[in-house]
Amino acid sequence: MDVSVIPKKTRHLIPTPHLQQTAYWGRLKKQQGRQARAFDLMVKPKERAENGQTESMHSYPRGGSRDMLVVLRSLGTDSCMAYVPFGPELLPDEERRGCWLENLSEELRTQLPENCVFIRYDLPWQSPWADEPDRYTEDNQWMGAPKVRVQEMRMNFDTEHWNLRKAPTDLLPPDTVLVDVASDRDRILARMKPKTRYNIRLSAKKGVTVRDAGMEGLAAWYDLYCQTARRHNMSLNDMDYFASVFQVKNRQCQSPASVHLLMAEAEGKPLAGIILAISGSRATYLYGASSSDHKNRMASYAVQWEAISRARKAGCREYDLFGVSPYPDPEHPMYGLYRFKTGFGGWMLHRQGCWDYPLDEAAYDVYRASEMAGSGFIMG
Numbered sequence: 001m002d003v004s005v006i007p008k009k010t011r012h013l014i015p016t017p018h019l020q021q022t023a024y025w026g027r028l029k030k031q032q033g034r035q036a037r038a039f040d041l042m043v044k045p046k047e048r049a050e051n052g053q054t055e056s057m058h059s060y061p062r063g064g065s066r067d068m069l070v071v072l073r074s075l076g077t078d079s080c081m082a083y084v085p086f087g088p089e090l091l092p093d094e095e096r097r098g099c100w101l102e103n104l105s106e107e108l109r110t111q112l113p114e115n116c117v118f119i120r121y122d123l124p125w126q127s128p129w130a131d132e133p134d135r136y137t138e139d140n141q142w143m144g145a146p147k148v149r150v151q152e153m154r155m156n157f158d159t160e161h162w163n164l165r166k167a168p169t170d171l172l173p174p175d176t177v178l179v180d181v182a183s184d185r186d187r188i189l190a191r192m193k194p195k196t197r198y199n200i201r202l203s204a205k206k207g208v209t210v211r212d213a214g215m216e217g218l219a220a221w222y223d224l225y226c227q228t229a230r231r232h233n234m235s236l237n238d239m240d241y242f243a244s245v246f247q248v249k250n251r252q253c254q255s256p257a258s259v260h261l262l263m264a265e266a267e268g269k270p271l272a273g274i275i276l277a278i279s280g281s282r283a284t285y286l287y288g289a290s291s292s293d294h295k296n297r298m299a300s301y302a303v304q305w306e307a308i309s310r311a312r313k314a315g316c317r318e319y320d321l322f323g324v325s326p327y328p329d330p331e332h333p334m335y336g337l338y339r340f341k342t343g344f345g346g347w348m349l350h351r352q353g354c355w356d357y358p359l360d361e362a363a364y365d366v367y368r369a370s371e372m373a374g375s376g377f378i379m380g
Contacts, residue, residue: 173323191345283311
């Protein structure tokens with residue numbers, strides 16, 4: 001299959017439930033000081049190549065968006081990487097995924113700066129290992145993907161250059177919980193674990209209310225965020241980083257997003273808050289924070305229930321709780337999030353995570369070695 005990438009304006013990115021592939025996200029990254037580029041994808045399948053026929057990507061098997069957002073991120077004084085957050089969305093047949101990414105990368109190479117060291121795809125596709133019965137325990141818990149060398153063998157099978165590498169770091173969380181919000185409220189509640197339902201109702205009994213605080217509530221939310229970061233030994237972003245999420249203008253773009261700051265309060269005191277984004281048929285929980293006090297009021301449950309309710313009213317089909325451990329391992333740093341988020345009755349999605357395609361092998365090896373010394377999600 002031959003692939004062509006055709007530059008376009010980021011405002012012309014088509015609507016998608018993947019927030020990180022929208023015109024909104026492109027504008028947000030530009031506002032945060034990065035370059036964002038958009039491309040239409042065109043494919044010439046092997047059976048049509050001889051006749052010179054080309055078709056847009058949306059007609060390719062199994063569907064997916066026919067365009068792609070790429071964010072250029074600096075690696076230092078004179079080099080950069082091309083990052084594709086939750087893209088490309090197109091899902092080829094499994095045995096062609098590696099070849100498809102190789103062909104796409106070689107075509108994209110000509111559209112990128114000469115100092116671009118590598119392309120990193122943060123793939124939204126479900127991991128093929130999630131469909132393997134022998135990757136599950138007797139109680140149906142996924143054990144995760146196999147060793148990296150096995151993953152790379154599968155991804156590079158039948159490629160020409162054998163050049164796709166599993167990245168040392170996943171920039172966006174590959175494992176998440178998706179809640180079906182297309183049902184009525186009673187069915188959504190019925191799918192939750194009993195303790196989660198109980199805590200939602202308990203928060204109401206204890207006087208917790210939730211409102212859309214807007215950007216005016218950002219300072220109060222940021223204080224909760226600092227408390228949360230200290231409790232969990234997290235690195236801090238400054239408040240301007242979060243303010244930029246609300247400052248993006250949706251005018252004259254084909255794939256806007258609406259962003260809300262939901263704040264749970266009791267007796268006028270902020271207790272928990274989340275930043276919720278809605279794009280197409282999906283709502284996404286982007287950032288969250290909670291007070292170190294009054295944990296017995298269960299404010300975090302109240303604010304998530306409000307997010308689910310708003311997603312449903314907005315016509316969304318699913319709510320992405322955005323990041324958990326891949327399985328219930330108490331030693332995993334995201335195990336607490338797994339316990340909390342799976343209580344809302346969703347289903348687990350195990351994405352393939354980040355994959356790199358080096359354009360400058362020597363420079364990539366140097367960068368990869370430095371990156372392996374650290375880890376964590378960077379949010380696109």
